[in-house]
Amino acid sequence: MKAIRLNVMCKLALTAVILFVFTMGGTAFAQTPSSPAQLPGPADPKEVESFLDQFFAREDIMKKAGAVSVAVVKEGQVLANKGYGIANKSSGLPVDPDQTVFRIASVSKVFTAVAAMQLVDQGKISLKDNIEKYLDGYKVRNPFGTPVTVSDLLAHASGFEVRDPDSDSIVFDPSVQPPSLEKEIFKNFPPVLRKPGESYMYDNFAYSLLAYIVQKVSGEEFTQYTEKHIFEPLGMTSTSFALSDKLKSRLASTYDSSGNELPVYRLSSKEAPAGSMIATTGDMARFMSAFLTGAPAKDGKPLLSPASITAMSSYQLAIQEQVPDTTYGFEAGAYLSEKTNGQFVIAKGGDILGFSSLLWLLPQQKVGVFITYNTSANIRDDLFSAFMDHYYPGKTSFGPSAFSPQPTAKLEQLGGIYSDLRSSSLLMKIKATGNGTLEGSGSFGHHQFKQVDQYVFVDEAGKPLAFKTDAQGKVTYLKYVNVSYSAKLPAAAGFPDIPANHPYAGYIYPLQTIKLLTEDASKPFQPLSTVSRGQFLHDILQQFNVPASAQPAPFKDILSSPYKTDIQTAVALGLAAGAGKDRFEPERAILRQEAAVIITRLLKASNVPVPPGKNNLAPGTDAWAVSAVQNVLNMKLYGPEVLVENGQIDYGSTRPLNKQEFAAIRLLLVAPIE
Known part of the structure; x- marks a missing residue:
């Protein structure tokens, strides 16, 4: 059920996957650093290798693992740098931690932050600068008296309207030339919706804009800047924001759910600083060591000043002091927060089509771990938990030791x-x-x-x-x-005929709150009135953000219907069919079993998993709809109208769908709010 409720508002097919590209924030933190002298931690390379070998030999991990590479460093020493599995199923080539490159997705943002902080160190950028200073006269649409600063970009606190990768962000066609970073930035520059500096929204656009500012200030293309000023000085010879032919030949292969190898793709824009970086774990070990120790690079200069390393290692934004959000370049994601065992951790995760990664550091102990692999499984979460339990046993707690709960x-x-x-x-x-x-x-x-x-x-x-x-x-x-x-969100205005104790108020009010119900709140909702076939398609296609189809549908009775385009789209996608004799009957009340069929088809077309299984369905469902009704029951997409009597579930398949029942379905497609 979780996957359904997280994805149904996405576009169809590939777009539903692309929305997760570059998306993952950091994944772990702790509230109060402990004294390094009291902590055991990793120390012996042989022991660390043994720990990793045992971890990757676990049956549950072996089922998830494809090609995996991992590095562990402490105080400038590489304690482990090891690959597991094979980089390509056809060749059988094993993973080489110094040769096999992986897409590290949003871990790229750490290096975008490093590039910006280098220019801060040189006095060429100030963290307090209004970003308009670097936009050649472009005025940001910002209704607040507070400007967006460079610091806001680094901390994901710009207040921008969301701008995430879409279906054009992954380019499979080698003949297509992705646009430049500058063109991509100004093509759809977002307005500011919230006061800058006050809220945390994970922001891919902000990091693309940071890279553009690096280009403007340095006079070098972002890819060339990072090569010259970060990767080359650190000896990271197998790392780049660009997929050269040399590195492409060493890229770990990735596969779809059927085991078919996916073609190699590029990202758009050409530089894609929010998530296009590729690297080996050997190179990432070099970066971790330099960052944690402040040791000089090959050119004799440190990567960053102590002040910049401190800024990137300290939380700049926190919803509450105990629950921090972001440093400059790293984040503190909430979903593993209880597993840090009381240690101070900064981290950065990344997911992109076919690859996942996680970088986490314990700055107090000068310990760093990086894992990358060619599946979307949660191996990184498992490793983080196992690593922390093994080397830093303890418990994370929140709040003061003595707190009196509020009434x-x-x-x-x-x-x-x-x-x-x-x-x-x-x-x-x-x-x-x-x-x-x-x-x-x-x-x-x-x-x-x-x-x-x-x-x-x-x-x-x-x-x-x-x-x-x-x-x-x-x-x-x-x-x-x-x-x-x-x-x-503001509380729902409600409807005069839907009191708070109405059996469907818990569906109708939230739907109104999230603006999926836009009817006039001063007029009766009429919860028992039926929903027409045309209205159903209009509302459900809008909810799924399905793009309209220009393909005409062969129905004579929809020409004057306000739902003509919705019907054409649904028929073109194979979601709905006519009623015979060139008719669709758009004004006829849709039956509950018809709605179940359309919803099931739409979920499957959106790549949303539909759980199988049979229920003891009461008689009365037409044969062509039984499977869809079973699916809807398995997903619990219904309100209190569905009854169980004598061990049988009465879905009411041949009854018309009414407005209150449709409201329950629509809300449950978004989230199981109770």
Whole structure:
């Protein structure tokens, strides 16, 4: 169910995958550094190699692993640099940690930050600079009196409207020339929607803009700048933001779910500084050692000044002090936060089509680990947990040792629906359930939270939930396992015929809150009125962001229908069919089983996994719809109208779908808000 609710608002097919390109933030942190002298940590190369060998020999890891490479450093010494698996199934060539290159995706941003900080060290850029200084007269659409600064870009705090990679960002055709970084930047420059410096939204555009500023100030193309000033001085001879023929021949192959090798692709723009870097773990070990120790590079100069290394190793933004967000270049993602065992960790993860990576550092201990591999499995999470438990056993705790939970009435200010700043389809509903306790439901499942500080709570597994307030004390954001903040949405206006205790209010109000219901709130909602075939297609295709089709549909009765384009699109995609004799019957009420078929087809077309399995379905479903109805039941895409009697599930397949039932389906396609 999780995959469904996280992806249904994406575009079809490849676009649904591309939205995750360059996306992953850092993945671990701790609140208070411990004294390095008291920590065991990795020390002996043979012991570290033995630990890694045992980890990658685990049956669960072997099932996930394809080609993997990992490096561990401490105080400038490489304790391990080792490959596992084969780089290409056809050749059987084993992974060589000094030769096999991997796409490291958003770990690239660390190096974009390094490039910017080098120019800060030289006095050519100031962290306080208004970014308009570098935009050749372009004026940022910013309604706030506070400008976007270089510091804001580095900390993902620009306040920009989201600009993420789309289906054009991955280029398979070798004859296509990706646009330049400058052209890509100004093609769709985002407006500022939130006051700069106050909120955290993981921002690929900000890092592309940083690279553009590096180009403007240095007079060198970004790729050439990083080669000359970062990779060459550190001896990183197998690392680049450009996929040269030499490196392409050493790139680990990647495969689709059927085991077919994917073609090698390039990224757009040409430089793609937010996620195009490729590297070996041997090279990444060189970087980690230089960054952690401040040792000079081959040219005798340090990579960065001590002040810049400190800035990149210190959290610059935090929703609450115990729950930090970002340094310059690294982040503190929430979904592994309870596994740092009380250690101070900075990290950067990355995912791109066919590859995943994770870089994490313990600056106090001068320890660094980097793992990269050619699958999308969560091997990195497993390694992080195993590594921390093995070398730094302990427990992460949040809040003061003695904290008195606040009364329910005080916690009610936290209640409401929150929408992720980067992906509005990621929703979470919070409500106070008792003294010091909250309940949350939505895209991340259903959880109970215990208060450990005024605005900090932990779930059943110890993961933190934190809230942010504005200067007036009004709750504005929360952060849970999502990478970015989620904004608190205004309460729904409601409808005069939908009281708070209405059995479908829990679906209709949230749907109105997230603006998927745009009907006039001053008029009755008429929850029992039926939904026409045309209206159903219009609403569901809009919700899925399905692009319109120009292909005409052969139905005489849709020519004057306001849903003509929606019907044409649905038929062209094979989602819906006519009613016979050149008719579609757009105004006829859609049956519940018809809706189930369309939803199932749309989910499958969107590459959303549809769980198999049979339920004990009551008689009354037509044979052509049984499979789809079973799918909808398995996904729990229904409201309280579905009944179980005598062990059989009555879906009401041949009944017309009404508005309140459709509201339940639409909300559950976004998130299981309760």
